[in-house]
Amino acid sequence: MATKTAEVEARGGQSRHRALGLSDERALAIYEVMRLARAVDERMWLINRQGRAPFVISCQGQEGAQVGSAMALKPGYDWVAPYYRDAGVVLALGMTARDQMLSFFAKREDPSSAGRQMPGHFGSQRLHILTGGSPVAxxxxxxxxxxxxxxxxxEDAVTIAYFGEGASSEGDCHEAMNFAGIHKLGVIFVCENNGYAISVPQSQQMAILNVADRAAGYGFPGVVVDGNDVLAVYQATRDAVTRARTGEGPTLIEAKTYRFTAHSSDDDDRRYRQAEEVAVWRQKDPIPRYQRYLREAGVLTEPVEAAITERVTAQVDDATEYAEQAPDPSADDLLPHVFARELG
Ligand SMILES: Cc1ncc(C[n+]2csc(CCOP(=O)(O)OP(=O)(O)O)c2C)c(N)n1
Ligand SMILES: [Mg+2]
Known part of the structure; x- marks a missing residue:
């Protein structure tokens, strides 16, 4: 029998996920959403490079931060303000691969914006996912x-907002955190720090190492967490959810992570970062890391992995085919959702 490493054991020989109150099924569900987010994203790049869809903005590398945090929420009850990279967040809350592809191909049935917005502008009334605009923060x-x-x-619903470290330089970020701190609001700020704002590295963006340090200036806790350790992110978010729900106020969580792709399909990241740096971070990929954990914890057996792979591939294939053939918006679709309808 394989001996368990510190990565697997929490205290008293218990697996880390069980110590966090996560059943084996729930731990596997987290893994499956991470795999699905990655697979949808990879497919989008292929389609984009074939010239079949104009734009991709990627979650790859950040799935640990996204899925780990979103799985600590009550879907459809808590309120979620994602940013454009958060495919892992919205899939964890209940959006589907079809939803993502319908938006990617800008189809009428796209639940986020009926094909109006660029991909990555997620929205769902049912799931309490706020429609976002493009200006960051x-x-x-x-x-x-x-x-x-x-x-x-x-109501004790918690609100969670996601953003990048670049967005944290915006005045909006300061105003939101200051206001939330004054009124001890039930809000969680999750900064997915991937080290770059397009081509601008963190060192040219701020004079501090940790975005989380700023929380002290607003009077609430700031927590740094390894964003590529999905269970660590889950734990930090679960604690912040408890604080928010019980009236203790906001938390700023800074998840240190990395994006594997260029900023978007319109960016060439070779112009501002070294291939060696990307390779180092790929070694810390949150998905194989969690896969190793689940195997060592005895939860992810080969048949379970094979079944997950089959379901993920089937969903991506189905979503691609369905969305690509779905009807485009028509001229009649122009005005709904823009102007209020006259009543009566
Ligand atoms: C107010 C504003 N300024 C500039 C932009 C252009 N822009 C889009 S994404 C981005 C980078 C944001 O970086 P970060 O917040 O670190 O998120 P990341 O893309 O790295 O995940 C910029 C500058 C914008 N959308 N809004
Ligand atoms: Mg960034």
């Missing part, structure tokens, strides 16, 4: 406002 203000609304309605 605006969603942080929306999140603070929603958390205030929950307070006024006497």
């Amino acid at each position: 605006t969603q942080l203000l929306h999140a603070a406002g929603i958390a205030l609304a929950s307070r006024i309605r006497k």
